[in-house]
Amino acid sequence: MNPSYISIHPEVQAALDAGNPVVALESTIIAHGMPYPDNVTTAKQVEAVIRDQGATPATIAIINGVCKVGLTNDELETIASATTVAKVSRRDIGHVLSTKSLGATTVASTMYIAGLAGIRVFVTGGIGGVHRGAQESMDISADLEELAQTSVAVVCAGAKSILDLPLTLEVLETKGVPVIGYQTDVLPAFYSRESDTPIPIRLDSATAIASLMFAHWHIGIPSGILITNPIPEAYSMPKNNIDHAIDQALLDASNRGIKGKDVSPFLLAAIKEITGGLSLKANIELVLNNARLGAQIAIAYQEANK
Ligand code: PSU
Ligand code: MN
Numbered sequence: 001m002n003p004s005y006i007s008i009h010p011e012v013q014a015a016l017d018a019g020n021p022v023v024a025l026e027s028t029i030i031a032h033g034m035p036y037p038d039n040v041t042t043a044k045q046v047e048a049v050i051r052d053q054g055a056t057p058a059t060i061a062i063i064n065g066v067c068k069v070g071l072t073n074d075e076l077e078t079i080a081s082a083t084t085v086a087k088v089s090r091r092d093i094g095h096v097l098s099t100k101s102l103g104a105t106t107v108a109s110t111m112y113i114a115g116l117a118g119i120r121v122f123v124t125g126g127i128g129g130v131h132r133g134a135q136e137s138m139d140i141s142a143d144l145e146e147l148a149q150t151s152v153a154v155v156c157a158g159a160k161s162i163l164d165l166p167l168t169l170e171v172l173e174t175k176g177v178p179v180i181g182y183q184t185d186v187l188p189a190f191y192s193r194e195s196d197t198p199i200p201i202r203l204d205s206a207t208a209i210a211s212l213m214f215a216h217w218h219i220g221i222p223s224g225i226l227i228t229n230p231i232p233e234a235y236s237m238p239k240n241n242i243d244h245a246i247d248q249a250l251l252d253a254s255n256r257g258i259k260g261k262d263v264s265p266f267l268l269a270a271i272k273e274i275t276g277g278l279s280l281k282a283n284i285e286l287v288l289n290n291a292r293l294g295a296q297i298a299i300a301y302q303e304a305n306k
Contacts, residue, residue, distance in 0.1 A: 004065075004066070005065075005066060005067060005097055006066065006067045006069065006113070006116060006117065007066045007067070007068055007069070008058075008069040008070060008117055009058065009068070009069060009070025009071070009072075011056060011070060012056055012058045012069055012070035012117070015055075015056040016117070016118055016119070019302060019305075020055070020056060020302065021054070021055040021056070021121070021295065021298035021299045021301070021302045022055060022056045022057075022058055022119045022121070022298065023050050023055050023056070023057055023058065023119070023121050023122070023123055023291070023294050023295055023298050024058050024059075024060055024069070024110060024111075024113075024114035024117075024119045024121065024122040024123070024152070025043070025046060025047070025057055025058065025059040025060065025110070025122070025123055025124070025291075026059075026060060026104075026105050026106060026107060026110040026122070026124050027059060027060060027061040027071075027079050027104040027105050027110070028087055028088075028104045028105060028106045028107075029124060029125050029287070030042075030043050030059075030076070030079050030080050030104060031079050031080065031082075031085040031087070031104035032085070032087050032104060032264075032265040032268075033125065033264075033265065033268055033283070034268075034280065034283065034284070035269075035272075035280070036080055036081050037080070037081075038280060038284065039080045040076060040077055040080035040081070042284050042287060042288075043059065043076055043080065044073075044076065045284075045288060046123070046287055046288060046291045047059065049288055049291040049292055049295070050123075050291050050294070050295045052295075053291075053292060053295030053296060053299065054295065054299055055294075055295040055298045055299055056070075057070075057291075058070040058114070058117070058119060059071045059076065060105050060109075060110045060113050060114060061075065061079050061102075061103060061104055061105055062086075062088055062093070062096045062097060062101075062102070062103030062104075062105065063075055063078070063079075063102060063103075064100050064102075065097050065098070065100035066097070067093070067097070067113045067116075069113060069114070069117045069119070078102070079102070079104055082102055084101075084102065085102045085103065085104045086101055086102065086103045086104065087103075087104055087106060087261050087265070088103035088104060088105050088106065088109050089106045089108045089109055089142045089143075089261070090108045090109050090112055090142050090145070090146060091142065092109070093109055093112070093113075106128065106141075106142070106143065107122075107124055107127050107128060107141075107143040107146065107154060107156075108128075108141070108142040108143045108145070108146035109146075110122060110124070111143075111146045111147070111150045111152045111154065111224060112146060112150055114152050115150045115151060115152050119152070120151070120152055120153060120213070120298070120301060121152070121153050121155070121294055121297055121298040121301060122152050122153065122154050122155070122294070123154075123155045123156075123287075123290045123291050123293075123294035123295075124154060124155070124156050124287070124290065125156060125157060125190070125283055125286060125287045125290065126156055126157055126158065126159055126160055126190045127141070127143045127144075127147075127154065127156050127159055127226070128141025128142070128143040128144070128159075128163075128264065129141055129143065129144060129159045129163040129164070129165075129167075129168030129171070130144070130163060130164050130167040130168045130170075130171055131162065131163055131164065131263065132162065132163065132164045132250070134164065134167065137259075139260070139263065140171065144168070144171050144172060144175065144177075145175075146224065147172065147175065147177045147223060147224035147226060148175035148176065148177060148223055148224070149222060149223065149224075150222075150223075150224050151217055151222050151223070151224065152224050152225075153209075153213050153224065153225040153226075153227060153297065153301075154224055154225070154226050154227065155227045155229055155290045155293055155294040155297065156226065156227070156228060156229070156290060157188055157190050157228065157229055157230065157231050157286040157287075157289070157290060158187050158188035158189050158190050158195070158228040158229075158230070159187070159189070159190060160189065160190040160191065160246065160267075161189050161190075161195070161242075161243060161246050162246055162249070162250060162263075162264070162267050165187055165189065165195055165197045166197055169187065169197060169200065172226065173200070175223065176221065176223045177223050177224055177225065177226055178200070178201060178212065178216060178223075178225050178226065179199065179200045179201065179226045179228065180199070180200075180201045180202070180203050180209060180212065180225065180226065180227045180228065181199030181200075181201065181202045181203070181228050181230075182203065182204070182209070182227060182228065182229045182230070182293060183202075183204050183230070184199060184202065184228070184230050185198065185199055185202055186198055186199055187199050187228060188228050188229070188230035188231065189239070189242075190231070190286065191231065191236070191237045191242045191279055191282050191283075191286075192231065192236050192237050192238065192239045192242055193230040193231055193233065193236045194236075194239050195239075199228065206293065206296035206297045206299070206300040207300045207303075207304075209227055209297050209300070210297055210300035210301040210303070210304045211304055212225070213225055213297075213301055213304075214301065214304045214305065227293070227297065229286075229289060229290050229293050231282060231285065231286040231289065232285060232286075232289050234285075235281065235282045235285040235286065236282070237275070237278060237279070237282055241275070242271075242275070242279070245271050245274040245275050245279065246267070246271060248270075248274055249266075249267045249270035249271045249274060250267065252270050253266050253267055253270070268283075
């Protein structure tokens with residue numbers, strides 16, 4: 001690896017060298033998933049939650065030709081407020097590095113860069129997956145391919161029903177990715193705790209999740225591991241309300257001909273408008289909740305490795 005393409009923040013490097021728990025964070029959720037200034041406030045709160053639990057946060061983004069692992073406050077502010085920030089999935093990394101442009105990393109590219117840095121746990125809000133109607137559009141997120149090949153555990157709140165949840169689970173099964181529900185028997189649907197989709201594996205503690213990670217990787221399976229954590233009860237949106245908003249947003253997207261990488265950011269913004277901001281509040285709370293669990297898993301995994 002050319003060391004000039006990756007720069008690990010000294011605090012993150014020190015934690016890695018000491019064998020202390022580190023949690024990676026993505027930046028597409030900041031640049032394209034939430035409006036300014038809620039995005040930067042949330043990004044800082046997420047880092048604070050991880051520190052409170054006793055782990056070191058490492059937010060990842062591409063800045064001036066370098067994959068940064070761990071951002072300064074100024075860098076976080078730049079990613080959150082710049083008018084042009086590329087949404088960087090795996091295929092875009094080389095382009096954004098070589099043009100020295102500003103890039104926010106998705107689940108796929110954050111996993112890849114976290115893996116290079118030796119970070120095993122990554123916290124986000126929601127993953128990409130198989131979109132509804134993918135039989136026609138072929139819109140299946142690169143996040144699923146990355147989960148198939150990169151040894152990082154991803155903590156999320158499940159997937160929004162803009163995706164086809166059962167088909168997303170089918171693809172993850174094909175690709176050998178364990179899908180764990182934390183204290184839940186169904187796949188959480190991001191804004192709501194409920195869905196009709198049973199979860200493949202239920203585990204009820206961070207320690208149990210860490211021992212699955214240890215066993216999975218120790219026996220030599222290189223895939224990622226997906227951990228789904230339901231949004232806290234107090235912020236969970238009624239399934240009917242949110243499904244209605246999602247249907248309306250999907251219709252809007254199709255009427256306007258929104259395609260490819262613009263689909264998820266468009267839908268997130270549309271759902272926020274339709275729900276009068278309630279979806280944004282839910283989004284913030286579920287990410288904070290995931291940060292808490294992710295830090296606990298990172299700590300338990302370090303223990304399991306001793
Ligand atoms: N889901 C969300 N918020 C997000 C994303 C997904 O609720 O911000 C972002 C993540 O970065 C995810 C990406 O990796 O969208 C998936 O995009 P695509 O479907 O274009 O692969
Ligand atoms: Mn897509």
